[in-house]
Amino acid sequence: QSVLTQPPSVSAAPGQKVTISCSGSNSNIGRNFVFWYQQLPGLAPKFLIYDNEKRPSGIPDRFSGSKSGTSATLAITGLQTGDEADYYCATWDTSLGAVTFGGGTKLTVL
């Protein structure tokens, strides 16, 4: 059972917008930055969002992150079939003294 809770799956049509939630607590999301990773089928995870909302170089602005209280959200607009992947949120948990990942969300672009 992950410390961070994500929906197991989300889906939307090409061109549409989807959001993926990540729920935590005051010991993790509530006091630390949130990061997001994309894992395409059969590949290693890819760094997507850092410090709640910043995009590394090369990540299109269709991907955006936000945080409010003890929850974070990844939004993807203009969905493409190539966005089909598993998405993971992560953060530092101050109480555990550990990096913690969410359980992952499988995005299906219908």
Place this chain on the structure above:
Amino acid sequence: QITLKESGPTLVKATQTLTLTCTLSGISLNTTGVGVGWIRQPPGKALEWLTVLSWNDDKHYSPSLKSRLTISKDTSKNRVVLTMTNLDPVDTATYYCARLWGKSYYFDYWGQGTLVTVSS
């Protein structure tokens, strides 16, 4: 170009010790701000963080695996080594190493991963 590559055995027996190596290219472990972490992923399951070795040599371990893990670095060979003792079939997973940057705990560059199967 920064790359990381994991190496080690693909098949180990239960109760044995696993040693995996992460070799960095394009960036030196001596560079201020550079750290390395290990993350694993059982087949069909989620990512699980194992350990990090930060740029200032701080080490952190997963609370549930702390007694079995050791992370160390060899700066002369620009590599980081993960040791996991007393393996069990549930430790079967793809093991990834990834670069940790600065004081944050995000992983910006990942290795391709190496699948380790633990047989009973």
